[in-house]
Amino acid sequence: MVADATNSNTRGPLQDTEIIEQIDRDVKRTHPDMQFFNGDSSIAESNRVSVYLDIKHNFLKLVVLTSRFSLHQEAMRHILIIFAKLNPGIRYVQGMNEILAPLFYVFKNDPEPNNAVWLMKPLLCPLLLYKSLRLSYTNYIGNMSAVIHDLIYSVTFVHALKLVSSDIRKLSASEHAEADAFFCFVELLSGFRDNFCQKLDNSVVGIRSTISKLSELLKKHDGELWRHLEVTTKVNPQFYAFRWITLLLTQEFNFANCLHIWDTLLSDPEGPQETLLRICCAMLILVRRRLLAGDFTSNLKLLQNYPSTNISHLLYAASKLGGPSAS
Structure with missing residues (x-):
């Protein structure tokens, strides 16, 4: 069903669509009994313009999305999709949503405004990208062009983050929850990644x-x-x-x-x-x-x-x- 992930450049729109559809289904099923995850009071706007950085072509895309997710579900969806894009060797495996849920919940409900990882670790962005790329380093053996491509993308992304860093630092720990949960999700899975790799x-x-x-x-x-x-x-x-x-x-x-x-x-x-x-x-x-x-x-x-x-x-x-x- 899914193409061999030994070369990140072989992935096409079809494979990405299949992964996103699976993520959407699983996010919807994440703790349906908890108001935090599916509460109607936080339903996102039905039509909204979203900005994506196309990793393959290095340019910004404006996409109008129709969303029926709560704001918290949408944040989890973003995290899982980005993780899958940055980690072609693992991508997304059913159940990752359940591992992400406790992390996002804790960060989102943190009452201490100075606990945001972004505030405590200014060098988090490069470290985050490095950790994400390192998770899939085995897929780049014999494909140095892919390594160079991802490094160029990482540097470009870090420079983009610097442009908005002053605004980011004005946010509370709760407003940093999506970024913080993503960092910790990457860190946690770096220790358990082999459990999700079918080839191993x-x-x-x-x-x-x-x-x-x-x-x-x-x-x-x-x-x-x-x-x-x-x-x-x-x-x-x-x-x-x-x-x-x-x-x-x-x-x-x-x-x-x-x-x-x-x-x-x-x-x-x-x-x-x-x-x-x-x-x-x-x-x-x-x-x-x-x-x-x-x-x-x-x-x-x-x-x-x-x-x-x-x-x-x-x-x-x-x-x-x-x-x-x-x-």
Whole structure:
């Protein structure tokens, strides 16, 4: 369906349209029960002129859009589309909207006006572009012209940002939310990018390898439970852990509890990857009694619909499985 992304210059309008349509569908489905994401009070104007910088041809485009998104949905849509354009090796994968949602929510609801990343880090713009390009550097091997093209674009974009920097600094932290969320989204995915690359699924750094690490962690800390799950009842950890890991537990808990978990996930000095595996392992151990009493069907249902739990206790249990972990 999608052309090989080993050369960013091979992408055409059709591929871009398919990605944007998928992003639009997923953004619409992001926490539909929360007023923040889909509130009618913030519906964007139906017709509006938008300005885009065409990466391929290096000129500005004026496009009249018809939008039925809330303002917050539209901001998330912008972030995901820009990320996909700047990262041809990953582009957009279903579920990225769920990872972006907590970041954008926190920045948009920040009451402290001086917390904007733009205000704290004047050199953020070049760093942001560099991080975005670095995510897809493997796609440029043997294609030096593509590297030069993107570097020229980056420099041009940075100069354009300098022209409006005085106006940008007048905005509050909330008004910086879209840019700040984009920076943190790029930073977060730089550590989890291999989980979203299908070509790496069976490699030593792909998602299956990560799931195997979770299996080994459970075997180390609770051999009896590991044996019952994977040997006796033959519950393959991919059946439940794939979603846990790729979506960073955003679908296993309510939004408030997800934010609590992410506080630990993003602040642990060992890094979010190792912390995530410890939390996942703790989730299994906390329901071990029910799992040991269950068969394949009941255990799979339990793990695909994880029960309500005390998040502070979960994080404490996770901290006992390895290095220091904030609770």
